Structures are given as structure tokens and as C-alpha cells.
Amino acid sequence: MTNQLRIVIIEDDEVLRKGYEMLLSNKEDFLIVSTYGSFDLARKQLKADAPQVILLDINMPGTNGLQAIPEIKKSLPNAYVIILTVFDSPETVFEALNMGADGYLTKNSNTEKITEAIKDVCNGGGVMSMNVARIVMQSFQKNLNSPLTKRETEILQRIATGQTKIQIANDLFIDQNTVRSHVKNIYIKLDVNSKADAIKTAKQNRFI
Amino acid sequence: MTNQLRIVIIEDDEVLRKGYEMLLSNKEDFLIVSTYGSFDLARKQLKADAPQVILLDINMPGTNGLQAIPEIKKSLPNAYVIILTVFDSPETVFEALNMGADGYLTKNSNTEKITEAIKDVCNGGGVMSMNVARIVMQSFQKNLNSPLTKRETEILQRIATGQTKIQIANDLFIDQNTVRSHVKNIYIKLDVNSKADAIKTAKQNRFI
């Protein structure tokens, strides 16, 4: 790309903010348009800054980074938002992704990783650091010690998508009564007595 | 770590197989224990090879890589499985993660990335290349043009977890009739007339 990438940094820690600014502005591909100590300070300027990439901290005074994402996406729909934070709890990560973050880096990332991430994001990639990727991958991995059989798991998954027993029976080419039998066994194994509880328990334990 | 990492490569393309072997065996931290042209050939030897990391292709004659993952995890519960493939469709990625893969690299990854990935995985990290991360992140990102209001989205999400309207009403401190009203509006907006269809449509369009 012939033009420099316009970057904005929003980070309340002054040392980190200046640090990132110095390190990234050394790269000739990057132009640090502005830096802010909070999103509340950045809000009115952002549109004029017209950044392509925003490095965003989560823990900030006033509006926090997660709350800021939808607002940013609204006023700058084409800008990429990369979270840069110390938090890497599953809840925080998933909320950030749900809000529409394009990347999630934890602060142990060195300059090399960050510059790489910025370029990757602009090439349409997603970016996450190792510990974040681990969290995300674990969220997909099922519990290998599920008490449910293959068939029971299949049926519970379908229940979780809102299918009725009749629909499930038709889809699996088995009788409604068979589905009922399986459901009863599922309830016994999970020690519940309703769809909602079964789904809840199964999801908590990653059985489905 | 003082000992070398024991690595097995399972890849049907001979050129790639030999290529990876050469490149990785140059690293003094790594010991390529064995390489195989298919999982069926590897199956009986794997336990004796006792690898810490397995690089696994997906498209192979006989048992494919995805099917192989559960089998590997069963016989070598402590081994890390890194998928190394050209496929990066959402379906393939999610199936691999569901099967328990610890990493997912596409074949444009250079040696540097691969060695880094192997080390990261052994440090308990998850590993994925940029295009895979993009796929995973997109799966979390909701459609910003949802026709559903905040409340409607909330209610539909709860329906998708199996909650009844009464339970939802209690949880949200509103009347059952109010929940019904919202549900009716949801059905109209999504042009459906049942829970299952609403959930299906909403998930397809990432409204929930």
C-alpha cells in the first residue's frame, strides 16, 4: 500500500500510550493520528481522525473499551478495532468479539506482534494472541467425559436448536417414542426434568 | 526444555511431508520421530512413537484427519494435534476444533510460523493462522443490521436456551403477555411461525 495506515491509540496508561506511539510511529507504514487517555476524550475527535485502525484498551475511566466498540463501529464502520489489554478471561474475550472487535491482543505482545497484527487485520484477517486463541479453542472443545451417548448428544443438540421431538424423530428417521426414551435417559443422566435445565447443564459441562 | 520435542507428521503429499521433515528436523529442539502418508499407516505405530506433537493433514486416503483426531486423543491423551491443511472453510475449522484439535494452520504458513506454533501449543496455547482466526471471529460477530430490537434479541436468545415464556417473563420481571407480544413480533419480523424456525433463521443471519 502506498499510503500510510492511519492509527489511533486509546489507552489510559500514559506510559503505555506513549510507548506504543513511539514504537509504532517508527514504522514508516504507520501514521499515529492521535492518542487518547479515554474513549470519552476520543469520542468527538474520532471521525475527524478518520483512522483505519484503532488500538483500544478495555480498562479505562468512563466508557470502557468494550462499550466503546459498537459506538466506534457505528461512526467508523470501516475501521478495524484491535483490543489491546491485560484481560483475557473468557467472558471478556467473547464479549469483545460479540461487540465486533477485529482482533484481541494481550499486553505481553511485543511490537513485532502488534505491527504484524495491524497489517493482518487490514488484509481482512482476524488476529488474536496465543492465550486468547487458547480460550476460544477451548470454548469449542467438548467434554470427552460426557455421560451422554452419541445418540443422546445428537438429540439434545437438536432440542437446543428448538426442534420438537416430532421434528427430531422425522429428521433421524426414528419413532417419536424412541426420541422420548432418549430424552428421558438424558434427563436421568443430567439429573434434570426439563428441556431448559438439560440444555443449561449440558452446556455448562460442554456435553453439547 | 532440555529434551527434544517428539514430533510426528501425517501428510499424504510426499513432497510436503519430506519438506516439513527436513525443515523441522533442522531445529535442534525438534525430533521428527516418524512421518506417515496416511493415518491408517500411522495408527499402529503411533503409541510406540509417543509424540508430543502431531502435525496432521485433513485430506488423506482412508481415514481423514478430522476423523483421526478423536482416535489420536484417545490413544495419546497428552499429545497436541495441530491441523496443517489447505482447507479453511468454517465447517472444516469448527469440526476440527470440536474434535479436539489444539491448533489449525493453513498451508501458507511458513516454517517460522509452524515452529512457533509447535512451541506455543506445548506451552498450553491455542494456535491458529490468520485466515482461521478470521473465520472463528466472524462466527462470534453478530449481524449489525438485525431487524430485532434489543429486547426481542434478548428474548429469542433465551428461547434458544430452552426457556419457556413463563421462565423468561420471571427472569426479566415482565408479564407473560409481554413476552408473548415480543415473540409474535419476532415471528413477524423473521417471517416464521415456530420457535425452531425462529432460532434457525436468527442463527443463520447471526441475529443471535
Place this chain on the structure above:
DNA sequence: TAAAAACCACCCGTTTAGGGTGATTTTTTG
């Protein structure tokens, strides 16, 4: 060849879903 899983068939009463039609109050937004 046992045990586990998958399959099927009835009974029963209660709960839930979904369609229709009306309304009021609060919040958002131009």
C-alpha cells in the same frame, strides 16, 4: 456372550405454543 445402546409402544394429565385483537406507557429520535 453379557452389557450398553438404540429402538418402539402404550398409559396419563399438565403445560406451552401460537393465532387473533385490543390497548397503554415509555423511550428514542428527527
Place this chain on the structure above:
DNA sequence: CAAAAAATCACCCTAAACGGGTGGTTTTTA
């Protein structure tokens, strides 16, 4: 500020689905 959108609530109705109980057979797996 005024109009629009969202959220709230009420009552009609029927058919469908749920969940508990108890019994069984066939197939698959270890």
C-alpha cells in the same frame, strides 16, 4: 417538542408438545 418506535400488559381460543410412568425388543459394542 412531536411523531415513531419500542416495551409493556390483557384476554380470547385450540392444538400441540411436554414430562412421568412402565413395559418391551433389537442391535451394537466391549
